[in-house]
Each structure stands twice: as structure tokens, then as C-alpha cells.
Amino acid sequence: MNDQSLKRLINALLEGDQARAIAEVVSLPNTSIDKEQTVIGGIETAMGRLDAKCTVEQFNLLEIMLVGRAVMGVIKTLYPHSSPSATRETVVLASLEGDVHDLGKNVVKTIMTAKGYQVIDCGKDCPVEKLVDAAVREKAAIICISGLITNVVPLVRQVIPMARTRGLTKVKVLAGGAALKQASADALNVDYVADSVFDGIHYLECPPEELP
Ligand code: B12
The missing domain is CATH 1.10.1240 (Methyltransferase, Methionine Synthase (B12-binding Domains); Chain A, domain 1)
Known part of the structure; x- marks a missing residue:
């Protein structure tokens, strides 16, 4: 373009x-x-x-x-193919409680679906418990959090501990969106902070820990 x-x-x-x-x-x-x-x-x-x-x-x-x-x-x-048969892992996705922004989340859902992921959308204003429940139920390999207001940062930090307590020992947690992408993965207690949806998908396809 x-x-x-x-x-x-x-x-x-x-x-x-x-x-x-x-x-x-x-x-x-x-x-x-x-x-x-x-x-x-x-x-x-x-x-x-x-x-x-x-x-x-x-x-x-x-x-x-x-x-x-x-x-x-x-x-x-x-990205017209919004529901092709999923060939990649299951992802659960949400904007957390208190955050009503969902445009970025919907963009992430459409693009990840078009790229072959099975995306379970838990919606906006979603409690952490509901997101983790969905990840357990769907045997998700990935949890994606879209965050546009800074108030949700303490909630983002709860996701990995709650997932581990519920037996999701290997689930990867990615964060993105205007408010979260300014923070580090350590500060948010997540595996990766994505600058864009494409950056997030690239991380999932080539995780740095698996590079030679
Ligand atoms: C549109 C908008 C709204 C709309 C939301 C409509 C909707 N359905 O989403 C409305 C009008 C409802 C709204 C409301 C409010 N908003 Co508002 N809003 C915005 C605005 C202008 C654009 C956000 C957006 O849609 N961007 C477009 C999408 C496509 O971009 P994105 O979300 O970043 O997503 C991309 C990537 O980041 C990535 N991505 C996103 N999430 C994830 C997740 C993962 C895992 C991955 C891999 C990638 C990824 O993928 C996308 C494509 O690459 C922003 C300004 C901004 N600069 O962002 C303010 C902004 C987010 N809003 C803000 C505020 C303050 C509010 C209100 C509190 C205002 C009020 N007076 O009440 C309320 C919030 C109420 C609440 N409790 O949530 C502030 C937040 C400040 C902060 N840091 O806390 C901002 C930054 C504006 C500002 N001037 O400061 N808002």
C-alpha cells in the first residue's frame, strides 16, 4: 500500500x-x-x-x-475467512474486568482465526476467573489479554498464578493493546507483551526460547 x-x-x-x-x-x-x-x-x-x-x-x-x-x-x-477449520492451537482471548474496549480484541480474534488458531472469545469486561475457567475447559495452549486501560494491570498479573493453580502448567500468556504494550513482560507477569497482533503470532510461531 x-x-x-x-x-x-x-x-x-x-x-x-x-x-x-x-x-x-x-x-x-x-x-x-x-x-x-x-x-x-x-x-x-x-x-x-x-x-x-x-x-x-x-x-x-x-x-x-x-x-x-x-x-x-x-x-x-x-481477512475474510473468519472460521476456517482450525489447524493451530486453541486460544482464549478477552479484555479484562473494567475494560470495555474491544476493537483491538476483535481485530486479534479475526486475524488469529484467519491464521488457523481456534479462538474462544470471552468478551470484554471479563473477570480473570472466567478467562481461566474457559482456558481450562477448552484445554487452551494460549491465553491472550487485550488491555487498553492501565487499571487492568493488577488483573493481568493474576492470570499466570491462577492458571498454574488450575493445572495449566504450560499455557502461554500474551498481552497486547495500547495500555499493556508499554509495560514489560516481567511487570505484567506474562510470557510476552506483543506490539501488534502480528508480533504476537510471530512469537507463537518462533518462541525465542526455542531458537538455536
Ligand atoms: C476507541 C476508544 C474507545 C471506545 C472503545 C470502543 C470499542 N468498542 O473498543 C470507547 C469510546 C467506548 C472508549 C471508552 C473509554 N476510553 Co478509550 N480509547 C479508544 C481509542 C481512541 C482507540 C482504541 C482502539 O480501538 N484502537 C484500535 C485497535 C485496533 O488497536 P489496539 O487495541 O491497540 O489493538 C492492536 C494491537 O495493540 C494489538 N493487540 C491488542 N490487544 C492485543 C492482545 C494480544 C494478546 C495481542 C497479541 C495483540 C493485541 O492488535 C491490534 C492490531 O494490531 C484509545 C486511544 C489509543 N491510542 O488507543 C482510547 C483510550 C484507550 N481510551 C481511554 C480512556 C481513558 C477511555 C475511558 C475511560 C474514557 C471515559 N471518558 O470514560 C473509557 C473507558 C471505559 C472502560 N471502563 O473501559 C484512554 C486510556 C488511558 C489509560 N492508559 O488508561 C485512551 C488511551 C485514550 C487517551 N486519550 O488516553 N474508548
Whole structure:
């Protein structure tokens, strides 16, 4: 995707114009590099520009909802196979209790599903117990936490201890999202903090501890 079409995509997203945003990506070459660039350079950049419209004091819900709808339209266009037969491990995914942001989580779900993972979505505002219950029930190999507000950090830190107590001795826990990606894996008590969904998938495919 060249700079001009990236700019047009960002403008269409910020105006909440789903049809224009989709039109911008339908003709993209079907390469993973173009798709990654669209998600990171287009979608994440556009959403970052909404920062000022979403503060602790106020937010413009209608405007942000329209942008969110346009974002999901673009994601579904880039990754249309939302439920292929899963060939990779089972992942349970959530935004934790107190966090109602779910756009990033939904992007992670769509892309990981398209890449062959079986994704069990525990939703937003999800208690840690419910997430770990789902991981036990589904015999998940991976737990993914999407966190956009810093209040959830103490909850993120509880996930590995609770999973270990429940017998999930090998489950890998990944964190991502604007609030969590600023912290280290140690500070969050997780296995890995992903900068983007692609970075998270790359970690799962080539864990550094398994490299020669
Ligand atoms: C959209 C938005 C909203 C929407 C959410 C809509 C929805 N359905 O999600 C609404 C309007 C509801 C909202 C509400 C609030 N928001 Co808000 N919001 C945002 C905004 C503008 C964009 C977030 C977003 O959707 N990004 C797009 C997605 C695609 O990006 P992403 O989540 O980062 O995900 C990508 C990667 O990070 C990664 N990823 C994400 N999760 C994971 C997990 C794993 C495991 C992996 C591997 C990868 C991964 O994959 C994605 C693609 O690569 C951000 C600003 C920002 N810069 O992020 C503020 C922001 C997150 N909000 C903020 C605030 C303060 C609030 C409110 C408290 C405001 C209020 N007045 O009440 C409430 C929160 C209420 C609550 N209890 O949760 C603050 C949080 C500050 C903080 N650090 O705590 C931010 C940073 C804005 C700011 N100015 O400071 N918000």
C-alpha cells in the first residue's frame, strides 16, 4: 500500500466512512506484508489520532462507533475467512474486568482465526476467573489479554498464578493493546507483551526460547 492510499484510508476511517475505507483496500495485493501495513500503518494510526476525542473526562461515542464499524469492515475485507477449520492451537482471548474496549480484541480474534488458531472469545469486561475457567475447559495452549486501560494491570498479573493453580502448567500468556504494550513482560507477569497482533503470532510461531 503506497503512502497516498494509506493517507486516504486513514481519512476514510477517521470520517467513519466504511464504504470508502473498504474501497481503499479491496484492490490491495493479497500479500501479508500489505495487510500488516494496512493494520499497523492505517488502522492503528487512525485510532491513535482519536486519542484526543477519548479522554478520562469525555468521549464522543457516536463518532468512535462509526470509526470502529469502518475498522471492522476493513479487517473483514482483508481477512475474510473468519472460521476456517482450525489447524493451530486453541486460544482464549478477552479484555479484562473494567475494560470495555474491544476493537483491538476483535481485530486479534479475526486475524488469529484467519491464521488457523481456534479462538474462544470471552468478551470484554471479563473477570480473570472466567478467562481461566474457559482456558481450562477448552484445554487452551494460549491465553491472550487485550488491555487498553492501565487499571487492568493488577488483573493481568493474576492470570499466570491462577492458571498454574488450575493445572495449566504450560499455557502461554500474551498481552497486547495500547495500555499493556508499554509495560514489560516481567511487570505484567506474562510470557510476552506483543506490539501488534502480528508480533504476537510471530512469537507463537518462533518462541525465542526455542531458537538455536
Ligand atoms: C476507541 C476508544 C474507545 C471506545 C472503545 C470502543 C470499542 N468498542 O473498543 C470507547 C469510546 C467506548 C472508549 C471508552 C473509554 N476510553 Co478509550 N480509547 C479508544 C481509542 C481512541 C482507540 C482504541 C482502539 O480501538 N484502537 C484500535 C485497535 C485496533 O488497536 P489496539 O487495541 O491497540 O489493538 C492492536 C494491537 O495493540 C494489538 N493487540 C491488542 N490487544 C492485543 C492482545 C494480544 C494478546 C495481542 C497479541 C495483540 C493485541 O492488535 C491490534 C492490531 O494490531 C484509545 C486511544 C489509543 N491510542 O488507543 C482510547 C483510550 C484507550 N481510551 C481511554 C480512556 C481513558 C477511555 C475511558 C475511560 C474514557 C471515559 N471518558 O470514560 C473509557 C473507558 C471505559 C472502560 N471502563 O473501559 C484512554 C486510556 C488511558 C489509560 N492508559 O488508561 C485512551 C488511551 C485514550 C487517551 N486519550 O488516553 N474508548
